[in-house]
Amino acid sequence: MKAIAIQRGERQLHVLDVPKPTPDTGEALVRTLRVGIDGTDHEVIGGSHGHYPAATDHQILGHEAVGIVEDANGTELSEGRIVVPTVRRLPPGADTNEYFERGEPDMAPDGTYVERGIAGAHGFMSEYFTSPTEYLIPVPDSFWEYGFLIEPISNSEKAIELAFAARSAFDWQPESAFVLGNGPLGLLTLAMFTQRREPYATFERTYCLGRRDRPDPTIDIIERLDGTYVDSRETPVDEIGDVHEKVDMVYEATGYGKHLFETVAALAPNGVGVLLGIPDDRSFDIDGGRIHRELVLQNKALVGSVNSHVPHFERAKESLATFPDWFLDALVTGVYSPEEARDAFEDDDTAIKTVIEFSAP
Amino acid sequence: MKAIAIQRGERQLHVLDVPKPTPDTGEALVRTLRVGIDGTDHEVIGGSHGHYPAATDHQILGHEAVGIVEDANGTELSEGRIVVPTVRRLPPGADTNEYFERGEPDMAPDGTYVERGIAGAHGFMSEYFTSPTEYLIPVPDSFWEYGFLIEPISNSEKAIELAFAARSAFDWQPESAFVLGNGPLGLLTLAMFTQRREPYATFERTYCLGRRDRPDPTIDIIERLDGTYVDSRETPVDEIGDVHEKVDMVYEATGYGKHLFETVAALAPNGVGVLLGIPDDRSFDIDGGRIHRELVLQNKALVGSVNSHVPHFERAKESLATFPDWFLDALVTGVYSPEEARDAFEDDDTAIKTVIEFSAP
Numbered sequence: 001m002k003a004i005a006i007q008r009g010e011r012q013l014h015v016l017d018v019p020k021p022t023p024d025t026g027e028a029l030v031r032t033l034r035v036g037i038d039g040t041d042h043e044v045i046g047g048s049h050g051h052y053p054a055a056t057d058h059q060i061l062g063h064e065a066v067g068i069v070e071d072a073n074g075t076e077l078s079e080g081r082i083v084v085p086t087v088r089r090l091p092p093g094a095d096t097n098e099y100f101e102r103g104e105p106d107m108a109p110d111g112t113y114v115e116r117g118i119a120g121a122h123g124f125m126s127e128y129f130t131s132p133t134e135y136l137i138p139v140p141d142s143f144w145e146y147g148f149l150i151e152p153i154s155n156s157e158k159a160i161e162l163a164f165a166a167r168s169a170f171d172w173q174p175e176s177a178f179v180l181g182n183g184p185l186g187l188l189t190l191a192m193f194t195q196r197r198e199p200y201a202t203f204e205r206t207y208c209l210g211r212r213d214r215p216d217p218t219i220d221i222i223e224r225l226d227g228t229y230v231d232s233r234e235t236p237v238d239e240i241g242d243v244h245e246k247v248d249m250v251y252e253a254t255g256y257g258k259h260l261f262e263t264v265a266a267l268a269p270n271g272v273g274v275l276l277g278i279p280d281d282r283s284f285d286i287d288g289g290r291i292h293r294e295l296v297l298q299n300k301a302l303v304g305s306v307n308s309h310v311p312h313f314e315r316a317k318e319s320l321a322t323f324p325d326w327f328l329d330a331l332v333t334g335v336y337s338p339e340e341a342r343d344a345f346e347d348d349d350t351a352i353k354t355v356i357e358f359s360a361p
Numbered sequence: 362m363k364a365i366a367i368q369r370g371e372r373q374l375h376v377l378d379v380p381k382p383t384p385d386t387g388e389a390l391v392r393t394l395r396v397g398i399d400g401t402d403h404e405v406i407g408g409s410h411g412h413y414p415a416a417t418d419h420q421i422l423g424h425e426a427v428g429i430v431e432d433a434n435g436t437e438l439s440e441g442r443i444v445v446p447t448v449r450r451l452p453p454g455a456d457t458n459e460y461f462e463r464g465e466p467d468m469a470p471d472g473t474y475v476e477r478g479i480a481g482a483h484g485f486m487s488e489y490f491t492s493p494t495e496y497l498i499p500v501p502d503s504f505w506e507y508g509f510l511i512e513p514i515s516n517s518e519k520a521i522e523l524a525f526a527a528r529s530a531f532d533w534q535p536e537s538a539f540v541l542g543n544g545p546l547g548l549l550t551l552a553m554f555t556q557r558r559e560p561y562a563t564f565e566r567t568y569c570l571g572r573r574d575r576p577d578p579t580i581d582i583i584e585r586l587d588g589t590y591v592d593s594r595e596t597p598v599d600e601i602g603d604v605h606e607k608v609d610m611v612y613e614a615t616g617y618g619k620h621l622f623e624t625v626a627a628l629a630p631n632g633v634g635v636l637l638g639i640p641d642d643r644s645f646d647i648d649g650g651r652i653h654r655e656l657v658l659q660n661k662a663l664v665g666s667v668n669s670h671v672p673h674f675e676r677a678k679e680s681l682a683t684f685p686d687w688f689l690d691a692l693v694t695g696v697y698s699p700e701e702a703r704d705a706f707e708d709d710d711t712a713i714k715t716v717i718e719f720s721a722p
Contacts, residue, residue, distance in 0.1 A: 102532050107660055109630035166527035166662060171463050257650035269470035275657050282650030289618035289643030295665030296636050299468055301527060302663045304656030 003126035004341045004356065005058040006045055013045070013341050016058060023130040029071035030083060030136070032358040034335075035125045036064035036148040037344055038184060039255070040118060040278075045345075048280065050118040054092065062125030063087045063117035066139070066147030068361050075133045082143055082361065083136040084150045085129070088113045088307055089121055106158060106307040115307070125338075127358050137313045144361050146320060146328050149188065149353075151308075153316035155276065156189045156251070159305035161312070163249060163274040164199055166301045170270070174248030177203040178230070178240060178266060181253035182210035182218040184353040185276065187225075187331055189251055194225045195322040207244060209237065209254070218352060221330050238265035247271065257282040260302065264291045269298040276305055364487035365702045365717065366419040367406055374406070374702050377419060384491040390432035391444060391497065393719040395696075396486045397425035397509040398705055399545060400616070401479060401639075406706075409641065411480040415453065423486030424448045424478035427500070427508030429722050436494040443504055443722070444497040445511045446490070449474045449668055450482055467519060467668040476668070486699075488719050498674045505722050507681060507689050510549065510714075512669075514677035516637065517550045517612070520666035522673070524610060524635040525560055527662045531631070535609030538564040539591070539601060539627060542614035543571035543579040545714040546637065548586075548692055550612055555586045556683040568605060570598065570615070579713060582691050599626035608632060618643040621663065625652045630659040637666055 003018045023029045041061055043049035052059045069081045077083070088105040090096060091114050099108035117123020139147050167174075177193050177200075179186045190208050193200045206227040210218055222229045228244065235243045237250075237259055246268035252259050255277030263273035294300060308316075334354040336344035344354045364379045384390045402422055404410035413420045430442045438444070449466040451457060452475050460469035478484020500508050528535075538554050538561075540547045551569050554561045567588040571579055583590045589605065596604045598611075598620055607629035613620050616638030624634035655661060669677075695715040697705035705715045 098534075104531050107531050107631050109659065161530045162527075162660070162662070165530035166523075166664065168529060169522045169526035170465050170468050173459075257653050260653040260656070261649060270468050275653060277653065278657055279650040279653050281648050281654075283646055283648045285644055285646050286649065287642050287644045288622060288647065289640040292618050292621040292636060292638065292640050292665075293642075295621070295663065296639055297667050298470065298665065299523070299667060300665050301523070302656065303527065304653075304659065304661050306658050306660060 001127035002338045003060045004062065004338060005060045007058045008052060011045055011047065013345060015338055015341060018060070018126065020128050021130045023071060023073040026075065026132050027130045028069050028073050028075050028077050028133050028136060030067035030085070030129050030131065031070040032065060032067045032124060032127055032129060033144050033361065034066050034148045034355050034357050035062040036152070036353060036355045038064060038152060041345070042347070043278070044118055049278065050115070051120055053121055060122035060126050061117050062123035063115065064148045064151040065124035065129070066144060067124070067129065068144070070128065077133050077136065077138070082139050082141050082147060084139055084147050084313060085116070085124060085131050086135045086137070086309060086313060087115050087118070087151065088309070089116060089135065091120065104309060106309045125356060137310065137317070139317055141361070143320065146332070148355055150313055150316045150320055152185050153188050153192065153319050154308035154312040155305070156185065156192060157312040157315040157319065158308040159251070159274045159276055159303070160200070162303045162305050163272045166272050166303050167270065172270060174202050176205040176207070176245060176247040177249040177251060178207040178209070178247040179251045179253065180209045180237060180259055181277070182208055182212065182222065183253065184331065185253045187218065187221055187352065189253065190222060190225050190227050191323050191327055192319050194227060195319070197319060197322050205245070207240065207247065212349065217330065217350065221327065225327070237262035240266045249274065252277050255279045258284060261286050261291055263302065264294050264300060267300050270300070272301045272303060274303045274305060362488035363699045364421045365423065365699060366421045368419045369413060372406055372408065374706060376699055376702060379421070379487065381489050382491045384432060384434040387436060387493050388491045389430050389434050389436050389438050389494050389497060390489055390491050391428035391446070392431040392489055393426060393428045393485060393487060394505050394722065395427050395509045395716045395718050396423040397513070397714060397716045399425060399513060402706070403708070404639070405479055410639065411476070414482055421483035421487055422478050423484035424476065425509045425512040426485035426490070427505060428485070428490065429505070431489065438494050438497065438499070443500050443502050443508060445500055445508050445674060446477070446485060446492050447496045447498070447670060447674060448476050448479070448512065449670070450477060450496065452481065465670060467670045486717060498671065498678070500678055502722070504678070504681065507693070509716055511674055511677045511681060513546050514549050514553065514680050515669035515673040516666070517546065517553060518673040518676040518680065519669040520612070520635045520637050520664070521561070523664045523666050524633045527633050527664050528631065533631060535563050537566040537568070537606060537608040538610040538612060539568040539570065539608040540612045540614065541570045541598060541620055542638070543569055543573065543583065544614065545692065546614040548579065548582055548713065550614065551583060551586050551588050552684050552688055553680050555588060556680070558680060558683050566606070568601065568608065573710065578691065578711065582688065586688070598623035601627045610635065613638050616640045619645060622647050622652055624663065625655050625661060628661050631661070633662045633664060635664050635666060
């Protein structure tokens, strides 16, 4: 079967011919429908994130997938069911560990998991994949087109769950949120905040940071979602209070190392900054005393978050169902065949979210 | 009556003769028993924290008090009841605000409160003080000697409540805590962690940071509490993982601006750093990219916390009741009369916690 992969010692994509996988006991065989592309895939290709599966010379990419059960293999799933896979798995040959046992592999520390398509395990960018059924989330049939967005949305669901939890010891009444980053994850999160599902309904005013000139499709989306576009070249993150207002929540999805620190100044008292970006090492000078003091005297919090698991995928399904058609159409700027993979991975200002379609239901 | 105060334009203590206060409707008159001294008092004297009450040329100090109701003034309190006052009040003449209305003045932003003895209101270091009774916490009679510790303990109770809340979205099972600072607040918190009251019973291993040579009374206390002393000159905060272990919670009470950033490296995956120190501005170079990345990839959190209110004072009473006598005797290294105030404020390596006694019950 066809698989989109990278090979050791190279930094470019190939369409390989690899054996179709056979499901083990407890696993189903899934025919792949669509697999989305995100920044992590580019980091994996560039070698700054993730690692190859053991004893292979290639890594099949892809962690944002939707597929259809081809062979239930005696499991409780029905053939023909549309499913979305989670990403983390036990390392090959490893016994279970406490994080997987309690259903929280997203909280597992380094070395106790692999991530499909990212770190130590093949991804979903192939015509078929297998998975233990506990990691396959059934979704409505109508989700076959956009179900690949459930994985990135689920990462935001988890991050925001952590952020709300961090403010749960008191009567927090947030009204404003500032999304850092107008990439797909930023725009998906802005849609979560503005499509008014609990608990995000609380955000009456939303802002989204970018560094683009008008006319620009991401600015159009931000404004159609009733968000306010903030151009970081005119209004740095830590100056939003001067131009608009200090905000109750900052959601960071840029991976820019200084945003963590600028977030503290952007937050209103009792606010929380939630961090999802993965910056490289980067040293700079900061007034650390001021940042520390503001966190304390204004009861602020910062929460880092990575990955997600079944409950977050379930909530992501609910969020996806609230997104209007125009938003999904505008967000997904390209659907490519496997043979067009290199085009799908091209990153320019007209591309927002692209996806590779392996088959239709 | 006698009051210990500072005067505008000076940075030294005076024992002033001021009028005995008269309680307004809803207020009780309290005869002061003891008032503790802490780092905030030194910052107020030095001018780096707080501000004078409006239209006065002096500021009565003191925010860690215990007293006895002298005149209940028609309120529900009984005369002779031992009480501990909270610190935040509405600004003089101000209408109420949402934070006070919902019983969370500790979450109120700047400008919507004053703090007795610190910012905009006289403190409790006088023979008598008045207070609305909603801010007076009744305590057992036996607490007259050490009840002044309830205010500082309550600050830790709130901070740790925020920290546990920040980890409440998943099944967090912390085992180790690292207290930064061997001052009174650090030692009180170590006692909270080691005297095994829920939820602190979870900490099987505790560490406490100082920079003292043996023999030293704070090291003796740390070790008698079954904590491990960590000398910051040998083991910087961010190297605790190399020498001992990465920890599930870091509790910062040093006010040293770099500790916020070193805390991230000291935390185990899924850990939380809780910050109480109030550093001055201080610029330095850090690898902000690495700090940001560690917060994200290891699901870590940082929580700032200031002040406390009635529920935290109530829990602080429970914590104080668990502290062994030897601990309180060792912690409180001096009891002074008002006339000895300048001695009480002397800060050397033999003093841990000092207190001014205005009267006995």
